[in-house]
Each structure stands twice: as C-alpha cells, then as structure tokens.
Amino acid sequence: MERIMDHLAHERSKAQFSVEEMKIIWAGSLHAFQVSDRIARLVASDPGFRKDNRAVLSRKELFKSALRKAAYVWKRINELALSEEEASWLRFYVDELAYAYIHWGMFVPAIKGSATEEQQQKWLPLANNMQIIGTYAQTELGHGSNVRGLETTATFDQETDEFIIHSPTLTSSKWWPGGLGKVATHAVVYARLITDGQDYGVHGFLVQIRSLDDHFPLPGVTVGDIGMKFGSGAFNSIDNGFLRFNHVRIPRNQMLMKVSRVTRQGKYVESNVPKQLLYGAMVYVRQIIVADASIALSRAVCIATRYSAVRRQFGPPHEDENGKGVETQVIDYKTQQSRLFPLLASAYAFRFVGEWLKWLYTDLIQKLEANDFSTLPEAHACTAGLKSLTTSAAADGIKECWKLCGGHGYLSSSGLPELYAAFVPACTYEGDNIVLLLQVSRFLMKTISQLQTGKKPIGTTAYMAHVEHLIQCRCTVQKAEDWLNPSVILEAFEARAIRLSVACAENLTKFATPLQGFSELSPDLVEAAVAHCQLIVVSKFIEKLQQNIEGNGVKQQLETLCNIYCLNLIHKHLGDFLSTGSISPKQASLASDQLRSRYSKLRSNVIALVDAFNYTDHFLGSVLGRYDGNVYPKLYEEAWKDPLNDSIVPDGYHEYIQPLLKQQLQNARL
Numbered sequence: 030m031e032r033i034m035d036h037l038a039h040e041r042s043k044a045q046f047s048v049e050e051m052k053i054i055w056a057g058s059l060h061a062f063q064v065s066d067r068i069a070r071l072v073a074s075d076p077g078f079r080k081d082n083r084a085v086l087s088r089k090e091l092f093k094s095a096l097r098k099a100a101y102v103w104k105r106i107n108e109l110a111l112s113e114e115e116a117s118w119l120r121f122y123v124d125e126l127a128y129a130y131i132h133w134g135m136f137v138p139a140i141k142g143s144a145t146e147e148q149q150q151k152w153l154p155l156a157n158n159m160q161i162i163g164t165y166a167q168t169e170l171g172h173g174s175n176v177r178g179l180e181t182t183a184t185f186d187q188e189t190d191e192f193i194i195h196s197p198t199l200t201s202s203k204w205w206p207g208g209l210g211k212v213a214t215h216a217v218v219y220a221r222l223i224t225d226g227q228d229y230g231v232h233g234f235l236v237q238i239r240s241l242d243d244h245f246p247l248p249g250v251t252v253g254d255i256g257m258k259f260g261s262g263a264f265n266s267i268d269n270g271f272l273r274f275n276h277v278r279i280p281r282n283q284m285l286m287k288v289s290r291v292t293r294q295g296k297y298v299e300s301n302v303p304k305q306l307l308y309g310a311m312v313y314v315r316q317i318i319v320a321d322a323s324i325a326l327s328r329a330v331c332i333a334t335r336y337s338a339v340r341r342q343f344g345p346p347h348e349d350e351n352g353k354g355v356e357t358q359v360i361d362y363k364t365q366q367s368r369l370f371p372l373l374a375s376a377y378a379f380r381f382v383g384e385w386l387k388w389l390y391t392d393l394i395q396k397l398e399a400n401d402f403s404t405l406p407e408a409h410a411c412t413a414g415l416k417s418l419t420t421s422a423a424a425d426g427i428k429e430c431w432k433l434c435g436g437h438g439y440l441s442s443s444g445l446p447e448l449y450a451a452f453v454p455a456c457t458y459e460g461d462n463i464v465l466l467l468q469v470s471r472f473l474m475k476t477i478s479q480l481q482t483g484k485k486p487i488g489t490t491a492y493m494a495h496v497e498h499l500i501q502c503r504c505t506v507q508k509a510e511d512w513l514n515p516s517v518i519l520e521a522f523e524a525r526a527i528r529l530s531v532a533c534a535e536n537l538t539k540f541a542t543p544l545q546g547f548s549e550l551s552p553d554l555v556e557a558a559v560a561h562c563q564l565i566v567v568s569k570f571i572e573k574l575q576q577n578i579e580g581n582g583v584k585q586q587l588e589t590l591c592n593i594y595c596l597n598l599i600h601k602h603l604g605d606f607l608s609t610g611s612i613s614p615k616q617a618s619l620a621s622d623q624l625r626s627r628y629s630k631l632r633s634n635v636i637a638l639v640d641a642f643n644y645t646d647h648f649l650g651s652v653l654g655r656y657d658g659n660v661y662p663k664l665y666e667e668a669w670k671d672p673l674n675d676s677i678v679p680d681g682y683h684e685y686i687q688p689l690l691k692q693q694l695q696n697a698r699l
C-alpha cells in the first residue's frame with residue numbers, strides 16, 4: 030500500500046513545470062481557479078453531496094436522491110448567498126443530473142433569447158427564484174433533428190385572445206425534454222403557429238403544464254417519464270418526459286414574441302431580427318457542451334493516467350526508487366502512451382477552444398443587442414461544428430480510457446462506465462452530430478460560393494481568402510523537427526481543409542440540383558466539415574500559445590501537448606492529408622517520428638498534467654483515479670460495499686441453489 034502511494038509521489042516529483050500555474054491556465058484565470066477550487070472543496074466535504082452509492086440505487090431512489098440534492102443545492106446557494114458564478118460551480122461539482130440543468134441551461138436561456146423585454150420581466154424573476162420550474166419541449170416522438178417538421182400546433186383563437194396548444198397525432202407528442210416527466214411546472218413548447226388558417230411554422234410558447242398547488246397536470250395535459258435510459262446512474266437521475274396537449278389554452282402573450290408576434294386581430298408580424306434567433310438557446314447550450322466535453326474527457330484521462338502509473342504488468346523487473354524489483358508501469362508501454370497521451374492533449378485542446386467559443390458567444394450576444402446580426406451564421410457553424418467534433422471525440426476517448434484501465438475500468442467503482450453513459454448522449458442531444466456537421470458544410474459551401482463574388486471570408490473562414498495559395502502550396506517539412514513549427518502545421522491543416530471543401534464544391538456542380546448533390550455527397554461534406562472544425566481547434570491551441578503564458582515550464586508543456594494533438598490528428602486522418610496532397614508520404618512518416626518523440630518528452634509530466642485539472646476525489650468518483658494512487662486496498666474495500674455482500678449466503682439460496690445442489694446429490698446417490 031505504502032509503495033503505491035510513494036509511486037504517485039515519485040511521478041509528481043518528476044514534473045518539469047509548475048502545476049500550480051498550470052491549474053490557473055486550465056481554469057482560465059486566477060479568479061476562476063480560486064472560485065472553482067473553493068466550491069469544489071465545499072462540495073467534497075459536505076456529506077449531503079455524497080454520490081458513491083449511485084450505481085446501486087433503484088431508478089426511484091436515484092431520482093429522489095437527485096431531487097433531494099437539487100433542493101439542497103438551492104438551500105446552500107441561498108444560505109451562503111452565493112453569486113451566480115459560485116452557484117453554477119456548485120451545481121457543476123455536485124455532478125448529479127437533475128431538472129435544474131434544463132431549467133438553468135435551456136428554459137431560462139430560451140426566455141432570455143426569445144421573449145420580449147416585457148415578457149422577460151414577468152417570467153424571469155419567477156424562474157430565477159425557482160417559483161416555477163421549466164423545461165425545453167422541442168423534440169417530439171416523430172421529429173428531433175428536423176425542427177421544421179414538428180407537428181404540435183398553436184392555433185390562435187381571436188375570440189378569446191388565446192392560443193390553443195394541441196398534439197394532433199401520436200408522433201406530435203413531446204418526447205425527451207429533461208425535467209418534464211415528473212417535475213417541471215412550465216415548458217417552453219415549440220409548436221406550429223397557425224393564425225387565420227395559415228401555418229407560419231415553428232415558434233416558442235410558454236405553457237404551464239402542472240398546478241402550482243398540488244403538482245397535478247393541468248386539464249388537457251398528459252405527461253410522464255419516457256423510461257429508463259442507457260447505463261446505471263447517469264441520465265436515469267433525470268426525468269426525460271413525454272407530453273401531450275388536448276386543446277390547452279394559453280393567453281396570446283405567452284407566445285415568445287421577440288422574433289415575431291401575433292396581434293390582437295390575429296395578424297402575424299415579423300420583427301427586424303432574424304428568425305434563427307428562435308434557435309438561440311441551442312447556440313448557447315452547444316457552446317457550453319464544448320466546455321463540458323473537455324471536462325468529461327479530462328476526468329476520464331485523469332483516471333486512466335493515474336491508474337496507468339500505478340498498474341504494473343510484465344516487463345523485465347526494474348528497480349523502483351527504493352531499489353526494489355518491480356514490473357513495468359503500464360504507462361511506459363508505447364502503445365499505452367499512443368492511446369492515452371493524444372487524449373490528454375485533446376482535453377487541453379478542447380479546453381482552449383471552449384474558452385475561445387465562450388468569447389465568440391459573448392461577442393455575438395453583444396452584437397445582437399446592438400442589432401448587428403452579421404456574425405450569427407458563423408457562430409451557429411462554430412457552435413454546431415465544435416459541439417459535434419468535441420463530443421464525438423470525448424465520448425470515444427472516455428471509452429478508450431476505460432479500456433486503458435483493463436478489467437478494473439469496467440467496474441462501476443472506476444467511475445468510467447457511468448461517465449461514459451452520462452456523456453455519450455451529448456453526441457445526440459442539442460443536435461445529432463452528423464446533422465450538425467452537415468450544417469457546417471452548408472456554411473462552408475456558401476462561403477466558397479461567395480468567394481467568387483468577392484466577399485471576404487471572416488473569422489474562422491478567413492483562411493479561405495488564400496484559396497489559390499492553399500490549393501497549390503507544398504508542405505516544406507524535410508526533417509522531423511520541422512513538424513514543430515506552428516506555421517507548418519497550420520498550413521497543412523488549412524490546405525487539407527480547403528482542398529476537401531473545394532473538391533466538394535466542384536463535385537456539387539455535377540448534380541442536377543444542389544439538393545441532390547448535397548444528399549449524394551453528404552459523407553464527403555461531413556469529412557470537409559470535420560477538417561474545418563479540426564483546423565479551428567488546432568489554430569486556437571496555437572493562438573493560446575502565442576499569449577503571455579506564465580509559470581515555470583508551463584508553456585513548454587503546452588507546446589508539447591499542442592504538437593501531440595496536431596500530429597496525432599495527421600496520423601489518424603492520413604488518408605485526407607495524402608489524398609489532397611497536403612503532405613507527402615515521406616512527410617507523414619516524419620510526422621510519426623516526431624509524434625513518438627513527443628510522447629517520450631511528455632512522459633515524466635503526465636501525472637502533474639492531470640493534477641492540473643484540480644479535480645477532487647469526490648468529483649472524479651473513481652477508485653482508480655484517486656489522487657493518492659492507493660488503488661488496490663480501496664478496490665477491495667469498495668467490493669465489500671456491494672449489496673450482494675451484505676449477507677454471506679445470498680438471497681435466493683434456499684429457493685434456487687440449495688434445491689439444485691440437493692437434487693444433484695440425490696441423482697449422484699442413485
């Protein structure tokens with residue numbers, strides 16, 4: 030036991046940089062670090078936030094426990110008079126999915142984004158004080174991705190000045206909204222607006238669904254939970270629900286009227302803001318999900334890295350720091366490094382691109398407030414594309430981390446199965462990842478077609494202005510060290526991205542209609558979108574390194590991580606880079622040489638690099654990822670806690686085992 034604890038301490042002593050400074054870089058600022066650190070410790074030390082029993086709770090117990098925690102969170106926020114920033118850290122570290130995520134993450138943003146000032150003044154104080162609890166009811170049984178295909182209707186009745194909300198078919202039943210099944214009192218419901226017999230398409234409406242007195246559904250409302258979801262714990266603590274309306278009436282002024290409104294006379298009037306602002310809550314949440322992806326991936330990487338340093342298998346006996354003969358740490362196997370270190374690098378890369386995306390979103394909101402809508406299409410493409418790219422990579426990465434931990438990774442107590450089950454739906458919710466990449470490719474094709482009209486591409490598409498150069502340029506790498514030059518890397522990624530996009534644009538012209546072309550070429554368009562999004566991540570990592578980064582050795586570690594992130598992408602997508610002629614086979618081989626050498630350079634720093642995430646053992650929720658590396662005794666201790674070990678002879682022995690054994694005995698005697 031002592032040896033294992035010493036072992037991680039020895040790993041930490043090998044770090045070549047200041048972990049404390051890296052913690053600040055990871056958090057984003059000294060202030061963010063201090064607040065998050067304080068709240069993380071507060072949560073970890075409060076038995077009310079215990080979560081180690083989650084895997085063995087029944088659905089009902091789990092749900093009730095999540096309700097209890099959500100209420101306790103609210104109580105602590107008020108008792109401690111926490112600021113909005115502190116409150117969101119508290120919810121984050123409690124790490125239990127509940128209705129509050131949708132209330133704060135979608136219901137409130139939908140009101141802020143789509144309601145008029147007057148409507149906000151009425152509804153936001155109620156929502157902010159949790160006097161009403163809201164959900165975001167968009168998806169239906171029959172349609173999720175195709176929002177324009179939603180079937181719920183909101184028909185204006187001029188006589189009573191009301192909308193009649195109705196579910197005309199089974200497939201129009203709302204299906205999936207979080208917090209809807211058993212908790213929400215109100216919902217932002219997306220429905221087809223019909224007035225004067227004309228269908229004006231999907232709009233948002235604020236609808237009360239449960240009584241504020243006894244919590245019963247209001248007349249005409251049928252509501253319930255959609256059932257158990259993948260994995261134990263995970264999303265089963267939340268009540269994703271179904272909802273049907275039978276001619277439910279709401280006042281006209283509960284239509285969210287920032288984008289368009291219906292007058293007392295039933296006239297549909299558009300405002301001067303783009304209709305896409307109706308989807309504003311999705312842009313907001315997608316940007317948060319990118320930050321979530323870096324957190325989910327970094328948790329898994331932290332667990333797998335610490336455990337890989339503790340775990341030993343095979344190998345010629347080495348001498349440890351105390352001169353004792355020991356087997357090889359699995360982290361020293363090159364295959365383990367080539368699977369794990371790119372994930373560590375990705376966690377950092379996603380953190381920085383998430384930080385940048387947050388800035389982009391804040392900038393968008395400021396512009397929208399000044400009636401400048403010019404950056405909305407790019408913000409939509411960036412949030413959609415990066416949400417897709419980072420969640421797919423993080424979900425795959427978490428699964429890889431569990432395999433990197435061998436058999437013990439499959440145990441609930443490793444924390445990895447639940448982390449995977451809780452995160453993998455991020456590839457689907459807030460937009461299916463493929464559907465979102467197709468949105469990016471549509472944006473790219475539009476940008477390319479506008480190049481011919483002389484329109485200058487801006488922001489993340491600015492590189493497209495150099496299309497002629499990027500189509501012809503040749504990668505200059507001659508030796509492995511040349512791959513350490515950021516401008517060489519950037520140009521290779523730009524060349525690959527633009528060549529894939531231009532090839533798609535050219536191929537599209539060969540089809541009878543753009544629609545037919547888009548459909549036929551959609552796999553290629555998705556690849557072009559991935560290449561563009563990877564370029565964004567690469568360029569934001571490189572930009573981060575150009576900032577003033579303080580702290581002993583910190584910048585060098587980030588440079589190594591950035592090199593690993595980029596070179597590993599080249600390695601994984603070699604087909605693209607070679608087929609577009611962005612690099613040559615010889616240069617690809619030099620990239621692999623450089624990648625191997627970066628792994629060796631990173632090796633002695635990896636434990637400190639995961640320590641820099643500053644995750645408490647409570648938040649990690651993993652025996653394998655414990656800070657002290659004391660894995661084996663704790664695994665043994667955890668095993669004893671399983672309810673099956675409550676009795677020596679199991680329940681069911683007398684009914685099912687004993688008769689069997691006795692029967693065999695009788696048979697044997699015969």
Ligand SMILES: CCCCCCCCCC/C=C\C/C=C/C(=O)SCCNC(=O)CCNC(=O)[C@H](O)C(C)(C)COP(=O)(O)OP(=O)(O)OC[C@H]1O[C@@H](n2cnc3c(N)ncnc32)[C@H](O)[C@@H]1OP(=O)(O)O
Pocket residue numbers: 120129130131133134135165167168173174175176177207305306308309311312314317318405406409457458459460461464468471
């Ligand atoms: C404690 C608090 C913490 C908060 C934590 C939050 C994390 C919460 C985690 C909780 C877990 C789960 C919550 C999940 C919620 C949901 O899933 S809600 C439902 C989400 N649904 C979707 O994402 C549906 C995906 N589909 C779509 O987005 C669109 O319908 C799609 C764009 C795919 C449709 O395509 P079209 O029909 O072709 O497009 P159309 O609607 O006609 O649009 C035309 C035009 O508008 C552009 N566009 C589309 N979307 C947007 C947007 N969001 N913003 C800006 N612009 C947009 C589109 O590109 C077109 O542009 P163009 O110029 O005409 O090409």
Ligand SMILES: Cc1cc2nc3c(=O)[nH]c(=O)nc-3n(C[C@H](O)[C@H](O)[C@H](O)COP(=O)(O)OP(=O)(O)OC[C@H]3O[C@@H](n4cnc5c(N)ncnc54)[C@H](O)[C@@H]3O)c2cc1C
Pocket residue numbers: 131165166167168171172173174175204205206207264269454457458459460461462463464467551
């Ligand atoms: C855990 C969870 C929580 C959720 N929470 C909410 C919530 O709070 N509120 C809410 O309103 N919704 C919620 N949803 C619903 C979610 O937003 C939708 O499931 C999601 O948008 C995907 O839509 P879909 O289910 O219709 O998938 P589909 O579109 O039916 O996807 C099925 C397959 O078809 C493919 N596909 C679809 N369209 C295309 C296309 N045009 N081109 C190529 N391929 C295509 C997809 O890639 C996918 O492989 C939640 C979902 C989950 C899993």
